[in-house]
Amino acid sequence: MAARVAQLLKRSLPPLIVLGVVIAGWYALAYSLDNNFASGDGSALLVPPPHQLFVGLNDATLDRITQATWISLSTAFVGFLLAIAIGVTLGVAMSFSRSLESALWPWLIAIQVTPIIVLTPIIIRVVGASFGARLTVTVLIAFFPITSNTLFGVRSVSSGLHDVFTLARATRWQRLIRLQLPAASPTIFAGLRVSAGLAVIGAIVGDFFFTRGTPGLGRLITFFFQDTRSGPMFVTALIAAGIGLGFFLLVSLLRRLLVSPWDQP
Amino acid sequence: MAVTAPTIARLSGVHHHFDGAVVLSDVALQLGAGEVVAIVGPSGCGKTTLLRIVAGLISPARGDVTRPEREIGFVFQEPALLPWRRVEANARLLAASDDDGIVEQLLSVSGLTEHRRKWPYQLSGGMKMRLSLVRALAARPRMLLMDEPFGALDSITRNRLHDEFATLHKSRGFSALFVTHAIDEAVYLADRVLVMSEAPGRIVREFTVPFARPRTSALRYSPEFASLCGAIAESLHELAGGA
Structure with missing residues (x-):
């Protein structure tokens, strides 16, 4: 027990030290900016020090943040699930057919390298300013790492393992389900980790262009920015960061449960 | 290449090549039911290719192959x-x-x-x-194929696995064809040892192993065992162009 506590401390200490440094830097920044406390009532105008984050968070503001969080969270989550379904399906399909791969790959690259902020207004024009448009933006930014990692993972199964399944006269479906996808799962999870963060970015960046309806975190942060409400703006940013971190941790937990027990060096 | 038991697999006139390089030339062999046959030969003579053709993992460029439709077991060099x-x-x-x-x-x-x-x-x-x-x-399986299955192991573990294999063979009665670089392993486990020439590989010699089963480790230290191993080694040496 004591050994486990010591190990936990050893693992937690370095990031906690960095957190301390960040908070210290944050205070230093807040108190070194000219005019940050020019309002005269002690509240910050530009960068609130950490202890002032929740100053000015009244019920109405909290309601807006809660609604925006729900919109961005649900967009990122559903978009991420769709990106997984589409990404894995595309990766598997391309692993089966070189022709399909050569037909699709350049276009997938083109989508990947085009900044999502350029595509978002086009998507809203085509799909309309709906939840579907938010999902489309999220899927477009998040699916590619899953597709490329699935393709690479499925193709990288050793020939020896394929021979075992060939001798067992496995069907293509059996080979996919019982051999290729499990063998590719460490690689697929590496793609999921990247895509989890991208899905949150897609949900929030896409939101900047939605001028109607209840705002998500992206548009809400611009409102707070324009109103010079630094405290709520920082809280909103921290929530967005927390959602991204939560997605990353969720994928890491799933990997730890499903892959780590057997995927040892 | 006389086989007294019913034949479970047979190759005749098998040729194969990779990218124009001939690896097997006019290979013929038979495997009887319940028989254990070892194939030895220099590196690169096509032993693994031959085994994969017997398994049906590769179709030969030319020649006839008869094998069980199913019930084929394969032990690869790597455990896979x-x-x-x-x-x-x-x-x-x-x-x-x-x-x-x-x-x-x-x-x-x-x-x-x-x-x-x-x-x-x-x-x-x-x-x-x-x-x-x-x-x-x-x-x-009715037929077990093994590609240097014990090659990466230390000698103590290898000898122990030889005995485990012999026990399993006795209880299950399958036929086995295996490739090895170790002549003592071939003699200890097999009923016949086939010697392949350098590439393009052909089966050029056959040695019948006369030792009764079950075989024990004491056999490895007998003069007869050493004599047969020596004869096979000499055969390989001659094929390699040695004096």
């Missing part, structure tokens, strides 16, 4: 285990779903019962090889 399945699940991979008994028996004979809940990465090299053998035999 599924890392995401525990020992027991790997052992059951190719077994019939209602054939629990054989998996239990094979795990027991191979000393893996107490390791059944382990992942493959937790096993030693010898244990992985045993598991690979168990997996192949759990499918109740």
Whole structure:
């Protein structure tokens, strides 16, 4: 027990030290900016020090943040699930057919390298300013790492393992389900980790262009920015960061449960 | 190449090439039911290719191959285990779903019962090889093919696995064709030893192993055993152009 506590401390200490440094830097920044406390009532105008984050968070503001969080969270989550379904399906399909791969790959690259902020207004024009448009933006930014990692993972199964399944006269479906996808799962999870963060970015960046309806975190942060409400703006940013971190941790937990027990060096 | 038991596999006039380089030329062999046959030969003579042709993993460029339609087991040079399945699940991979008994028996004979809940990465090299053998035999093959299955193991582990293989062969009665670089291994395990020439590989010599079964480790130190090993080694030496 004591050994486990010591190990936990050893693992937690370095990031906690960095957190301390960040908070210290944050205070230093807040108190070194000219005019940050020019309002005269002690509240910050530009960068609130950490202890002032929740100053000015009244019920109405909290309601807006809660609604925006729900919109961005649900967009990122559903978009991420769709990106997984589409990404894995595309990766598997391309692993089966070189022709399909050569037909699709350049276009997938083109989508990947085009900044999502350029595509978002086009998507809203085509799909309309709906939840579907938010999902489309999220899927477009998040699916590619899953597709490329699935393709690479499925193709990288050793020939020896394929021979075992060939001798067992496995069907293509059996080979996919019982051999290729499990063998590719460490690689697929590496793609999921990247895509989890991208899905949150897609949900929030896409939101900047939605001028109607209840705002998500992206548009809400611009409102707070324009109103010079630094405290709520920082809280909103921290929530967005927390959602991204939560997605990353969720994928890491799933990997730890499903892959780590057997995927040892 | 006389085979007294009914033939389970037969190759005649088999040729094969890779990218224009001929690797097998006019290969003929027979494997009798219940027989154990070893193939020895210099590196690169096409032994593995021959084994894969017998298995049906490669179609020969020319020649006739007769083999069981199903019920072929293969033990590869590498254990080729599924890392995401525990020992027991790997052992059951190719077994019939209602054939629990054989998996239990094979795990027991191979000393893996107490390791059944382990992942493959937790096993030693010898244990992985045993598991690979168990997996192949759990499918109740009529014909077992093995490609240098014991080549990566230390001599103590290898000798122990030889005896485990002999025990399994006695109890299950399958036919076996295996490739090896170790002449003593070929003589200890096989009923016949086939010698292949350098590439393009052909079977150029055949040695019948006269030792009764079950064979014990004492056989390895007998003059007759050494004499037969010496004759096979000399044959290989001659094929390599030695004096």
